[in-house]
Amino acid sequence: MRNVILAAIREYKATALTKAFLFGVVIAPALIGGAIWLVVTLGLFAEKPAVMEGTIAVADGTPGQVFAEGIEKRLGKEAQEARQKEKRQEMQQAMDESPASDMMPGGTSDMALDMAERLIGLEAGNVTITALPIDADLEELKQQVLSGEMLAVAHIPPKLLDEPGDEYELFVGPEMDRKIADRIREAIQETVIDARINTSGLEPDRVFALVKAPQARTVTVSETGEEESKEWAQFVVPIVFIMLLLTAVFTSGQYLLMSTIEEKSSRVMEVVLSAMTPMQLMAGKILGQGMVGLTVLLVYGGLGIVAAVQFDQTGIIPMNLLPLLAVYFVLAYFMIASVFAAVGSAVTEMREASSLLGPVWMIIIIPIYMVFFNIDNPNSTFNKVASFFPPTTPFVMPVRLSQPGANIPMWEIAVTLILCAAGVALAVWTAAKIFRIGVLMYGKPPTLVGLVKWVRQG
Amino acid sequence: MSEAAIKIEGVTKRFGTKTAVNKLDLVVPTGSVCGFLGPNGAGKTTTIRMVMSIFYPDEGNISVLDKASAAESKDRIGYLPEERGVYRTMKVGEFLTYLARLKGVPSGGLKRKIEDWLERLELPGVYKKRCEELSKGMQQKVQFLAAIVHDPELVILDEPFSGLDPVNARLLRSLIDELHGEGKTIIFSTHVLASAEQVCDRIFLIDRGKKVLDGSIDGVRARFDPKTVLVEGPEIGQSERSLADIVGVHSVSHMRVTGRAPGLELHLEVDADPQEVIREAATRAPVTKVELRRATLEDIFVQLVDRDGSEDTIRAALQSEGEAVEVTADA
Numbered sequence: 054m055r056n057v058i059l060a061a062i063r064e065y066k067a068t069a070l071t072k073a074f075l076f077g078v079v080i081a082p083a084l085i086g087g088a089i090w091l092v093v094t095l096g097l098f099a100e101k102p103a104v105m106e107g108t109i110a111v112a113d114g115t116p117g118q119v120f121a122e123g124i125e126k127r128l129g130k131e132a133q134e135a136r137q138k139e140k141r142q143e144m145q146q147a148m149d150e151s152p153a154s155d156m157m158p159g160g161t162s163d164m165a166l167d168m169a170e171r172l173i174g175l176e177a178g179n180v181t182i183t184a185l186p187i188d189a190d191l192e193e194l195k196q197q198v199l200s201g202e203m204l205a206v207a208h209i210p211p212k213l214l215d216e217p218g219d220e221y222e223l224f225v226g227p228e229m230d231r232k233i234a235d236r237i238r239e240a241i242q243e244t245v246i247d248a249r250i251n252t253s254g255l256e257p258d259r260v261f262a263l264v265k266a267p268q269a270r271t272v273t274v275s276e277t278g279e280e281e282s283k284e285w286a287q288f289v290v291p292i293v294f295i296m297l298l299l300t301a302v303f304t305s306g307q308y309l310l311m312s313t314i315e316e317k318s319s320r321v322m323e324v325v326l327s328a329m330t331p332m333q334l335m336a337g338k339i340l341g342q343g344m345v346g347l348t349v350l351l352v353y354g355g356l357g358i359v360a361a362v363q364f365d366q367t368g369i370i371p372m373n374l375l376p377l378l379a380v381y382f383v384l385a386y387f388m389i390a391s392v393f394a395a396v397g398s399a400v401t402e403m404r405e406a407s408s409l410l411g412p413v414w415m416i417i418i419i420p421i422y423m424v425f426f427n428i429d430n431p432n433s434t435f436n437k438v439a440s441f442f443p444p445t446t447p448f449v450m451p452v453r454l455s456q457p458g459a460n461i462p463m464w465e466i467a468v469t470l471i472l473c474a475a476g477v478a479l480a481v482w483t484a485a486k487i488f489r490i491g492v493l494m495y496g497k498p499p500t501l502v503g504l505v506k507w508v509r510q511g
Numbered sequence: 512m513s514e515a516a517i518k519i520e521g522v523t524k525r526f527g528t529k530t531a532v533n534k535l536d537l538v539v540p541t542g543s544v545c546g547f548l549g550p551n552g553a554g555k556t557t558t559i560r561m562v563m564s565i566f567y568p569d570e571g572n573i574s575v576l577d578k579a580s581a582a583e584s585k586d587r588i589g590y591l592p593e594e595r596g597v598y599r600t601m602k603v604g605e606f607l608t609y610l611a612r613l614k615g616v617p618s619g620g621l622k623r624k625i626e627d628w629l630e631r632l633e634l635p636g637v638y639k640k641r642c643e644e645l646s647k648g649m650q651q652k653v654q655f656l657a658a659i660v661h662d663p664e665l666v667i668l669d670e671p672f673s674g675l676d677p678v679n680a681r682l683l684r685s686l687i688d689e690l691h692g693e694g695k696t697i698i699f700s701t702h703v704l705a706s707a708e709q710v711c712d713r714i715f716l717i718d719r720g721k722k723v724l725d726g727s728i729d730g731v732r733a734r735f736d737p738k739t740v741l742v743e744g745p746e747i748g749q750s751e752r753s754l755a756d757i758v759g760v761h762s763v764s765h766m767r768v769t770g771r772a773p774g775l776e777l778h779l780e781v782d783a784d785p786q787e788v789i790r791e792a793a794t795r796a797p798v799t800k801v802e803l804r805r806a807t808l809e810d811i812f813v814q815l816v817d818r819d820g821s822e823d824t825i826r827a828a829l830q831s832e833g834e835a836v837e838v839t840a841d842a
Contacts, residue, residue, distance in 0.1 A: 056613050059612050060613075067598070067600065067601065315598075316598075319597065319599055320594045320595055320596030321595070321597055322594075322596075323565065323592035323593075323594050323595065324590075324595050324597075324610070324654065324657060325610075325613075326563075327565075327585070327588070327589075327590035327592065327658075328585060328610055328614050329585070329613055330564075330582060493560075493565065493594075495594075
């Protein structure tokens, strides 16, 4: 036991207390986070809202020039200001309904709203609409647009009133702000539609009110009572869990592979084996790298929990599941670690490992991908089958369990756990056999068939 | 303390269809320096690995320091494997501390002990250096230190001189002498026979998995010395038959020394008179040189593991009697 612990400590130190690990696991994510923050912050100042100002000529052939009138009504300074206000309210409402708002202490922050406004908003300015006859001299007007005297020129044929599919022309200068052009087009569209509705003898407001879609408030009914569904949480929580699990397990598995290959290729293996048995070494390595995985899990999981607490969203963390998830982590880790230890012991170079690991990736990764397709339905047949398949149990079950409203029967949890534990025991046993022979084998790496022979020999 | 540090009885080890070690018997007396000799692939490393419980024999028994296996007495054994290396990114001090702790050395005072040893091995100031920063020769010394830092009773060194320059080889030899002086049992394998001759008091010769020779170095020398007469001459090959008929000559073999005149080795009977044979040889053949040969270990080695003439030479060796020398072969 002394040797196992000493080997585990060495393994942990050699992996986790290195600059590469600190950088890869701790500093790099922090830098990425910092970069995102920086981009967002800079974005706040980067774009000043454009000011909509100037003269727009509307060549309009309708009787009473209803188009020009409608456009003026929509683009006048007061109209613009009123519209900004309305948009801001809409945005506020949209944000309040979005999952992101749940993470903002005290609802939507003004900062977020300001930012959104800067990105899509316009500042209201004085806009003059000049109504012109439909046969006005377009060439001259275009020159005025080019010289900057005129903000834009719209040529709207009267037949647009009756023929919904037809086009109109809008001439803008080469340096026209995209958002201003959008706003002008929007005003023309609305004007044309209003005019059409009016011509049909209907009330535009009434028509818009009629086509407004109803909003749903979804409530999940469960045995513990009703709760307002957070549909987004249904996806976010399992995905976060599986990502954490995969990151932790595969990071440490990969390190285990590398350190075993290093021990072999640097020929230090036999020196070490003069002091302990291969089994002690393997156990020590697996334990030590398990601690590395746990470190990764604690760093990221801890960050997640801190974030959840910060944004007052601890409710989405299924606290009652945490002990079970710890069990799945251990199982997943031992499953993967035994494979990596066996492969690491059998080869002498990293690139030789990939050919042996290929089939392993297929067995584990494909079901995980499939689970993401099945995420809406935790009890789908595929998910159930994958739960009973030991290599994928520890990856699939947490996804299923952590989805709100997933009612997985107790017996299923128990049986899959037992099956998985048996599978892990078999994997460790097999790995031990391969490890014992592999650690002192040099030369041509074995094939999968060769590994099976080693298992029989060992 | 028992008289035998290592006892190997009827041990056989196979890898697939290949028999690496075949029904091997060997006793290494406590306190001896035993040279483990044999050509490449003879089974030296396999035997050592079985002694170290890294491999397990298919048949037979091994007891090491009175325990049924080395696994139970690993802390009392120092082992420098043939395939040896260091953890490249580990610091020298950490590496040695790790191995010493694995061998049960308490951590108190360990740092001091390691630093003293590094001094003695002419490696001052490397404690805090990463292993990869050291030269190959320095790494070899660190590895040697790793094998003895826990003050073992039995030290097994597999090809300890390979890769060492003459100065460091001499340093290592003096350390082995020193360990021997402290009463430790030392086994080392080598194919550099000159170093074995200088250091060992016993030799053990293995070829193709079988023991060929086992005994004290003086005994072996007495047995093989002076039992060969060397004759050289340009046409000496034609006189081979008449030379073989000389009374006291048991067999004749061709010498394999390139760049010299053709030569024959006359292997003598145990009771033959070398002077008589030399006189007779000079009269029977046109010789340019006749020499009574003092056998070096290398001669014995080459003779005994000679692929072509092994039957004769081993037979010749078998005829010699003696309490200290045991020669086995089933030719």
